[in-house]
Amino acid sequence: MIEPVEIVVVGAGPGGLSAALAAAxxxxxxxxIDSNRQPGGQYFRQPANELHGEPSRHQRExxxxxxQVQSAGVRFWAExxxxxxxxxxxxxxxxxxxxxxxxxxxxxxxTGTFERTSAFPGWTLPGVMTAGAAQTLLKEQRILPGKKxxxxxxxxxxxxxxxxxxxxxxxxxxxxxxxxxxxxxxxxLSALWRQWERIAEGANSWLTLASHxxxxxxxxxxxxxxxxxQVERATIARLDDTWRPVAGxxxxxxxxTILLGYGFIPFHALAQWLGAIMTWQPELGGDxxxxxSNMQTSVPGIxxxxxxxxxxxxxxxxxxxxxxxxAAAAQTGHQTGxxxxxxxxxxxxxxxxxxxxxxxxxLFTPGAGLYAxxxxxxxxxxxxxxxxxxxxxxIALGATTIKxxxxxxxxxxxxxxxxMCSHLIANVIARETGQSVNQVGMLRPRPPLxxxxxxxxxxxxxxxxxxxxx
Amino acid sequence: xxxxxxxxRFRRGQPVTIVVDGERVPAYRxxxxxxxxLATGHRxxxxxxxxxxxxxxxxxxxCFDCTVTVNGTTNVRACLTPIADGMIVETGIPMEHQP
Numbered sequence: 001m002i003e004p005v006e007i008v009v010v011g012a013g014p015g016g017l018s019a020a021l022a023a024a025x026x027x028x029x030x031x032x033i034d035s036n037r038q039p040g041g042q043y044f045r046q047p048a049n050e051l052h053g054e055p056s057r058h059q060r061e062x063x064x065x066x067x068q069v070q071s072a073g074v075r076f077w078a079e080x081x082x083x084x085x086x087x088x089x090x091x092x093x094x095x096x097x098x099x100x101x102x103x104x105x106x107x108x109x110x111t112g113t114f115e116r117t118s119a120f121p122g123w124t125l126p127g128v129m130t131a132g133a134a135q136t137l138l139k140e141q142r143i144l145p146g147k148k149x150x151x152x153x154x155x156x157x158x159x160x161x162x163x164x165x166x167x168x169x170x171x172x173x174x175x176x177x178x179x180x181x182x183x184x185x186x187x188x189l190s191a192l193w194r195q196w197e198r199i200a201e202g203a204n205s206w207l208t209l210a211s212h213x214x215x216x217x218x219x220x221x222x223x224x225x226x227x228x229x230q231v232e233r234a235t236i237a238r239l240d241d242t243w244r245p246v247a248g249x250x251x252x253x254x255x256x257t258i259l260l261g262y263g264f265i266p267f268h269a270l271a272q273w274l275g276a277i278m279t280w281q282p283e284l285g286g287d288x289x290x291x292x293s294n295m296q297t298s299v300p301g302i303x304x305x306x307x308x309x310x311x312x313x314x315x316x317x318x319x320x321x322x323x324x325x326x327a328a329a330a331q332t333g334h335q336t337g338x339x340x341x342x343x344x345x346x347x348x349x350x351x352x353x354x355x356x357x358x359x360x361x362x363l364f365t366p367g368a369g370l371y372a373x374x375x376x377x378x379x380x381x382x383x384x385x386x387x388x389x390x391x392x393x394x395i396a397l398g399a400t401t402i403k404x405x406x407x408x409x410x411x412x413x414x415x416x417x418x419x420m421c422s423h424l425i426a427n428v429i430a431r432e433t434g435q436s437v438n439q440v441g442m443l444r445p446r447p448p449l450x451x452x453x454x455x456x457x458x459x460x461x462x463x464x465x466x467x468x469x470x
Numbered sequence: 471x472x473x474x475x476x477x478x479r480f481r482r483g484q485p486v487t488i489v490v491d492g493e494r495v496p497a498y499r500x501x502x503x504x505x506x507x508l509a510t511g512h513r514x515x516x517x518x519x520x521x522x523x524x525x526x527x528x529x530x531x532x533c534f535d536c537t538v539t540v541n542g543t544t545n546v547r548a549c550l551t552p553i554a555d556g557m558i559v560e561t562g563i564p565m566e567h568q569p
Contacts, residue, residue, distance in 0.1 A: 035531065037552070042530065048483070048500035048552070114532045126514035126525030133529020133549070141505035145526075146513075229523050230513045256513075267532075382527070382535060385520050415534035415545070420527075451534070451545060 002090060003099040005031050007328050009108040010082055010091070010270060013041020015306025015317035015324075016110030017065050022325025023108070024072035027334040031102075032074050033093070035081045035450075039066050041112055042132060043314040045139045059139070083448035083456070087275040089301060094452045100459030106301045106328040109271055110321060111308040113264035113285065116366070119380050119388070119424045120373035121224040123260075127231030131161050131261030144170045146257025150234050152176045152222040153261030155364040156202050159216070161261065163205035166212050173255050175209065176220040176236060178243055178262070179364055195356055223250060223373060225258055234258055243367030262366050265423060266308045269445045275299045280438040283361035284310035286423065287442055294327035294343060295320050303328055312357035319350045371427035380428065381421040383414020391428055400433050402426050402441050411443075415451050418443035486555035490515075491562070503548035503559055504529070504536055515548070515561035 009020045012034035020032045032039070038046050044062025047055065055063065070076075080095030090103045115130040122128065127146060131153060134145040138161075149165060149172050151158050162175045209216055223235040223245050233254050237245035266285045272278060276289040276297035288310045289297040296303050303324035306317030323343050330339035374380065376389035386409050394408040402425055405411055411425050412418030422443040430437045448457065483499030488506060497506035504526045507515060514523035516537060527535040529549050536548040539560040548559075 036550075048502075114528060114530070124522060124524065126523050129526050130528050133526055136529045136549075137505060137508065137526075141501055141509075143501075143505050143509050145508065230525075382524075382533065385518055385522070415537075416532060420533050 001099070002101045002103050005029070005102050005104050006332050007031070007106045007108065008033065008091065008102060008104040009110060009325075011041065011110035011112055011306070011308065012036070012039035012076070013110060013112050013306060013317065014043050014062075014065075014314040015112075015308075015321040016041070016108065017044075017062075017069050018318045018321030019108040019110060019303070019305055019325035019328070020074045020321075021065070021069050021072055022322045023329040023334075024069070024074045024325075026326060026329035026339075028329040028332055030072075030074045031077065031104075032069070033077045033080050033082060033095075035079065037079055039069070039076060039078070042135070043317075045136060047142065048140050056139070081450050081452070082270060083450055083452045085270050085273040085447075087273075087299070089274070091270075092447070092457075094448075094450075094456040100456065104301075105332045106303070107274065108295075108303040108305060108321070108324050108328055109274075109289075109308060110304075110306045110317070111267045111270060113266050113307040113311060114419055115260065116262040116265050116285075116423065117260050117420060118222070118262055118366075118370045118373060119378050119421075120222055121375055121378050122226050122231070124379050124382055125225055125227055125231050126229070127227070127256050128225055128258045128260065131158060131259045134165070134257075134259045135161055138164055138168060144168060145259065146255075147171060148173050148255045149257045149259060150174055150176070150222075150236075150253060150255040151259045151261065152178075152234075152236070153259075153263070154178045154366060155261065155263060155360070156198070156205075158259075158261040159205045159209070160201060161259070162214065162216075163208035166208055166214065172209070172212075172214050173253055174215040174217060174236075176222065177216065177218045178221045178239055178366060178370070180219045180241070181363055195352075198356075221245065221370070222258065222260075231256055231258055239367075239369060241367065243369030244372060245369070262370060263364060264307055264311045265419075266311060267419075268304075268308060269417075269449055271297060271302070271304050271309075272444065273447075274302050276302055276304070281310060282437070283365050284312070284357075293323075295324035296327060301328075301331060310357075311361075312353060313360070316350075316353035316357055319346055319353055322346060323350070368427070368431070371424060372431065374428075380424050381409075381411040381414065381418075383416050383420075384410045384412075386411045386421075388428065391425060392432065395429065395432050400429070400435070400440075402429060402443055405429060406443060417445045417449065419445075486553060488553050488555075488557040488559055490559045497553050499553070499555075501553050503538060503540070503546075503551050503553055503557075506553050507548065517562050 006029040009032045024030045040062045084092030137143045238249035271289040278287045289304045305320035330336045374388045426440045429440045516524040531550045540546040
């Protein structure tokens with residue numbers, strides 16, 4: 001049984017909530033799906049239900065938006081993953097008390113991102129984790145990720161996270177910013193116009209770090225981590241313009257936790273499966289769907305918003321979500337006369353956030369050196385434990401694309417479906433074969449997108465099984 | 471690791487006990503398995519097929535590095551799964567992955 005739905009929104013972060021609200025306000029029947037227990041995504045992540053405490057400003061904003069979404073009559077399916085999708089706008093679901101397969105008239109993808117990492121020696125040691133992991137522990141669990149924390153990466157989010165950790169009582173040993181902001185920053189100052197909240201948050205974080213005398217080192221990065229069974233120390237170094245460590249500048253720093261925050265990679269698998277034409281935009285995170293001014297992809301009725309359609313932050317996601325929600329509702333027959341005018345009225349907000357997005361991309365896109373830190377023993381594919389040496393051997397055998405490397409080595413065939421390693425391996429192949437990352441390509445995920453119990457897959461109608469493998 | 475709610479700003483959930491590899495681990499409702507493990511100083515819990523220690527990595531359910539066996543079900547993500555009183559958690563290498 002394929003259950004028909006009018007508009008489905010995948011992902012309940014800022015973009016998805018905003019899209020669901022706009023579409024429901026226009027009169028559409030909206031179903032919102034998220035794999036988490038609670039709506040909000042990473043940005044609005046709420047404290048776990050059973051913990052009581054003062055919510056932060058972002059958490060209060062998220063709660064207010066969620067209340068509006070609920071009163072607009074949006075149906076919410078929590079803890080539900082979309083594990084398959086076909087060009088007929090059919091989605092395969094795994095969740096409690098939800099249909100196994102739905103077919104929508106319009107789909108808004110707000111699937112967000114996952115974190116860009118770097119494969120340096122020691123990066124698989126317990127204690128090395130993403131900045132997002134620390135953020136989640138802090139916001140949702142009220143737990144510190146470690147005792148002596150080193151933050152490495154790029155962008156103001158690292159600064160904000162470091163300040164939050166310090167305020168929560170953690171010892172932050174240093175914050176390393178890979179980008180040479182002072183050299184490049186002045187050209188982009190105009191993009192900060194009317195971004196007062198962001199400026200205040202950044203300045204506030206800076207003051208917290210300064211008052212605790214925490215070193216903030218610009219143009220520095222991680223070289224390796226080491227320790228017995230878990231992280232005990234890091235080697236750090238000054239970086240050149242391409243983010244390669246400068247020989248002779250290395251220092252050792254004692255820490256039990258290393259938080260990686262090198263920006264984000266759009267989670268675009270569903271857009272790809274639904275048939276959307278993709279474009280390679282490294283400054284926006286990598287492969288993203290091509291979209292028109294209504295946030296519609298190349299496939300009529302498939303919209304994509306937020307970081308998953310090009311990294312740009314929560315404020316941009318909110319605007320894009322609203323546009324897509326209005327457009328999707330108009331497409332299914334609601335308020336068709338008013339849609340164009342309403343979308344036009346959002347143009348100034350959209351332009352302002354897009355300008356900020358451009359500045360962010362220009363300042364905080366990591367250089368190629370980030371992908372050149374591994375040695376032969378360094379693991380590139382964490383799931384299958386495939387090392388750089390094994391990938392090099394496959395290249396020596398004549399492999400030039402990521403697909404060929406996958407066939408030879410099993411990279412990207414583990415439980416994470418290449419989400420963690422695809423960009424690392426593509427960069428290695430590009431460097432060692434003299435191609436661009438775009439030519440090498442990324443791993444194409446296959447259904448099921450997430451490990452899914454066979455009982456859930458058995459609920460898929462058999463006539464759909466064939467097309468479920470695009 | 472430290473729990474931040476030890477400070478007066480936050481109140482904890484109900485105290486519960488989970489069993490991790492036979493060891494009784496005190497925890498508070500509202501935590502995930504990963505949260506409960508980190509809060510009691512456990513940093514590494516999975517072993518890869520090659521015997522390497524792994525713990526929390528992405529923290530949002532996309533990397534599958536933190537998986538444990540819960541009440542007999544293998545490959546459960548510790549970072550997403552809320553604890554329940556009496557939950558039996560086994561770390562290490564699930565049987566079907568042993569070489």
